Amino acid sequence: MNRWIATAVLAAALSAPALAADAAKGRISDDVVKIGVLTDMTGYYSDLAGPGSVEAAKMAVEDFGGTVLGKPIQVVSADHQLKADVASTVARKWIDEDKVDAIVDLVSSSTALAVMPVAAQKKRITLLSGPGTTAITGAQCTPYTVHYTYDNWALAHGTGGAVVKQGGDSWFFITADYVFGKSLESDTAAVVKAAGGKSLGDALYPSPGTTDFSSYLLQAQSSGAKIIGLANAGQDTINCIKQANEFGLTKSQNLAGLLVFISDVHALGLATAKGMYLTTAFYWDRDDASRKWAKRFFERTKRMPTMVQAGVASAVGHYLRAIQAAGTDDADAVMAKMREMPVNDFFAQGGRIGPDGLHRHAMYLAQVKSPEESKAPWDYYRIARIIPAAEAFPSAEEQKCPCAPTTLDAAKCPYLGK
Amino acid sequence: MTPPLYERPVFWGYVALVAVGVAAPFVVYPVFAMNVLVMALFASAFNLLLGYAGLLSFGHAAFLGSAAYVTGYAAKALGLPVLAAVPLGVALAALLGLLFGLLALRRSGIYFAMITLGFAQVVYFSVLQMPWTGGEDGLQGIPRGSVLGLDLGNRFEMYYFVYGVFLGAFLLIHRTIESPFGHVLRAIRENEPRALSLGYDVERYKLVAFVLSAALSGLAGSLKALTLQFATLGDVTWQRSGEVVLMTLLGGMGTVVGPSVGALLVLTLENYLASLGSWVTVITGVVFVVMVMAFRRGVVGEVRALVRRSF
Amino acid sequence: MIRALSGQLLLGLINGSFYALLSLGLAIIFGLLEVVNFAHGAQYMMGAFLAWMGLTYLGVGYWWALLLVPAAVGLSGVAVERVLLRRLQGLDPLYGLLLTFGLALVIEGAFHQAYGNSGSSYPVPEALRGGFDLGFVYLPRYRAWVVLVSASVCFFSWFIIERTRLGAYLRAGTENRRLLQAFGVNVPFMFTVTYGFGAALAAFAGVMAAPVYQVNPLMGSSLIMVVFAVVVIGGMGSILGAILTGLGIGLVEGLTKFLYPPAASVVVFAIMALVLLFRPAGLFGRPR
Secondary structure (H helix, E strand, O other), X not given: OHHHHHHHHHHHHHHHHHHHHHHHXXXXXXXXXXXXXXXXXXXXXXXXXXXXXXXXXXXXXXXXXXXXXXXXXXXXXXXXXXOHHHXXXXXXXXXXXXXXXXXXXXXXXXXXXXXXXXXXXXXXXXXXXXXXXXXXHOOOOOOOEEEOOXXXXXXXXXXXXXXXXXXXXXXXXXXXXXXXXXXXXXXXHHHHHHOOOEEEEEEEEOOOOOOOOHHHHHHHHHHOOOEEXXXXXXXXXXXXXXXHHHOOHHHOOEEEEOOOOHHHHHHHOHHHHOOOEEEEOOOOOOOHHHHHHHHHHHHHHOOOOOHHHHHHHHHHHHHHHHHHHHOEOOHHHHHHHHHHOOEEOOOOEEEEEOOOOEEEOOEEEEEEOOOOOOXXXXXXXXXXXXXXXXXXXXXXXXXXXXXXXXXOOOOOOOOOOO | OOOOHHHOHHHHHHHHHHHHHHHHHHHOOHHHHHHHHHHHHHHHHHHHHHHHOOOOOOOOHHHHHHHHHHHHXXXXXXXXXXXXXXXXXXXXXXXXXXXXXXXXXXXXXXXXXXXXXXXXHHHHHHHHHXXXXXXXXXXXXXXXXXXXXXXXXXXXXXXXXXXXXHHHHHHHHHHHHHOHHHHHHHHHHHOHHHHHHOOOOHHHHHHHHHHHHHHHHHHHHHHHHHHHOOEOHHHHOHHHXXXXXXXXXXXXXXXXXXXXXXXXXXXXXXXXXXXXXOHHHHHHHHHHHHHHHHOXXXXXHHHHHHHHHHO | OHHHHHHHHHHHHHHHHHHHHHHHHHHHHHHHXXXXXXXXXXXXXXXXXXXXXHHHHHXXXXXXXXXXXXXHHHHHHHHHHHHOHHXXXXXXXXXXXXXXXXXXXXXXXXXXXXXXXXXXXOOOOHHHOOEEEOOOOEEEHXXXXXXXXXXXXXXXXXXXXXXXXXXXXXHHXXXXXXXXXXXXXXXXXXXXXXXXXXXXXXXXXXXXHHHHHOEOOOHHHHHHHHHHHHHXXXXXXXXXXXXXXXXXXXXXXXXXXXXXXXXXXOHHHXXXXXXXXXXXXXXXXXXX
């Protein structure tokens, strides 16, 4: 018996230096940093995220050097088809079986809200680029989520504010009937109201699944509102705009696309989309840094990046830098570093991730050029205004994230102390 | 004289079932195994109606899904323990089954199938509209809680709980099939006018079978909500109804274990081909076509026929 | 008020035209072959997609597509009937339903794999662009065309079935196919042609729908459920019932969208439940 005890103690003693050395070098779980891009590969949002987001993540890994703390970085991807249950199942399997450390993109608000608790319970980080609902950094927040690219508040204040300032004081909303659309509508309606305007009603339609918006557009027309607010995104927005033109609505009313991506403008064509205001987190032609990155993206995908895709690349880069700085891929340490370090890359300058997980950076109010103004392919936007970070996003106090140290509410945050 | 227990093949069948069930979570991903069990229960409940009563219901997902939502809501928003949330789901499914049955059983055959389909669509759109279901977003973050000392958050303990319930329900279905009630059902399926002329209250038998099938499908739905911790519209679509028809058809309708085999096969197929995207749908469709054209007895049925022929 | 209502009713009429066209095909197939053609939605989708593919890859325009695409899909229907459905003749009709269900999965899955979820847009043909300002609503010219064509096709089909000898054979076949065959009519051939015709009708509706509803692999599956309900309400074998009910449901949906939009999708199934309670054979059906 004594001999066994002695052997065990000796073994422990001999391995201790090795363990210590390992700790000093940086503990990476499972000896690999795996990043999972969970996005909509084939559906309504596949053009603005999808395979482009996967490419963006890969570019970020390559730019970082392909390894961190001596361990390789892998990028895996999957299609959640905009279904919350599929997203939830894939995320769970990735974490339980496939050793994925961080889940990126998600693109839709309902898939994001489904995956966040699954990841947070197992201490995995989610880097969201694409979902808009403010609940992500508000009532539904987790300590392991970063809401990276934009949120509905930014869009409502950016586009909504600009349109109201121009005299659009009565609105009718055509809203995608799920958490993203509804929250975008309520955020924008609040902005309109605060500016002295009013919302004359809304039409909720099932999304995804609706391709014919004629009856909703007709409701918008009968409301008599000056502005028809499109609280939707991607293919839905494109169809609404096209059909509004088809029904002659644009002669007497104006359309406000509350979430419009450069991929949408590309699909619509400048003749149809010209003059539209939109708020974006990224425009490829903004400055030299953005142009350089975007050109490389274009070479790989033959399209210019949307803000979602650019956001994915920037988020992945920031995540990897945080691992480097923290010396480990342990979620708590990495989250702390991500909040501590500012974001300074092609995507944003001086961006900061707050205690609630919201990445506050400058946003851009853009207007779509007319065909005559556009001098080159993808030359679509005129940047009307740069909205500074402090103005573009809600404050942490407003968000009231129960997991953030500044607005802590232990009763509402089930992830503390695990 | 009935042979002693250990000489009956059925007994050894159950032993094998228990052995496989106990070992399963160590061999495959427990959540996958639980999914298989839930769908096997759903298919077995469905088979009670199709294989034994001869009624093709194309709207069974309504029972699966509505129970899932009710259990999910009870567990998440009302904070009810598992032993209250699950029976609530089952009760709702049984009630829906009663309602559907009373109306749909007025017709038979194709008409019955189309009517159940239509009713299921009503359920689908109602679920979509109700605020507490979360609509397109679904009901997320359903807590698993604990039951009888088992912490269901742990996936192994959850698995054994689900397995226990499955075994119990499977036994119930099997006993029902072999009981006098089950025999009358089969008589109705084979020749309804004759059963009627023999004095059986055919309408009542069909209704009871329908409600039982609905209730057990609801049990499957409740378990599903707790296993996956969400309830979504995907559980009330007609595609899901079609999926259970496929499982039963593939495994062998009118056999006790066929539907479970069918569920295992379909889910395994979906799991391993998940990376191929929509090819899964295509292959599912091809399997459907092949089964209907050539193997109407299903896998178990064909195997059984083969075995009988060799003896 | 009136303006809004009449606008929605007009849109409802347009939707109703599609319902009528599709339920016509379904009713014809069910009437004669006793098969619930679950693949109808997929054939509709194929029609729209082939029109789009024709335009995108071969430069085949809308007008040619209206002629060629239904013919192509009709031929595929003929093949399906000849090779598959025929062998299920003597069996429980439920097997026919299951077979067509499987086919629907195959077709939709294949297109979904190739083209994903998002729609491809199909431009309105040049001659039918623009619209009429009717005062209470702006009616796009193309949508008026849809109503006109559907009405014509429905009337034409109804006329053939109810007023011609071929139609008489078809109707006789639904009542007693053995007897009809004894009279020397080639019933199996009739079945094949009928199924092909039904599929062609679905595809025709698909081509008509392409400029309105956008072309995407799931366009059939969302529509088909409503069409089934329409057929059940109208009476599963009745041609006239299918047409009138299709139009009627379109109008009712339009009305519901005006009065209480969230119920618009449910109303057809609620009506179906009501009708079945009081008239199990459907509004125009004959009890079998």
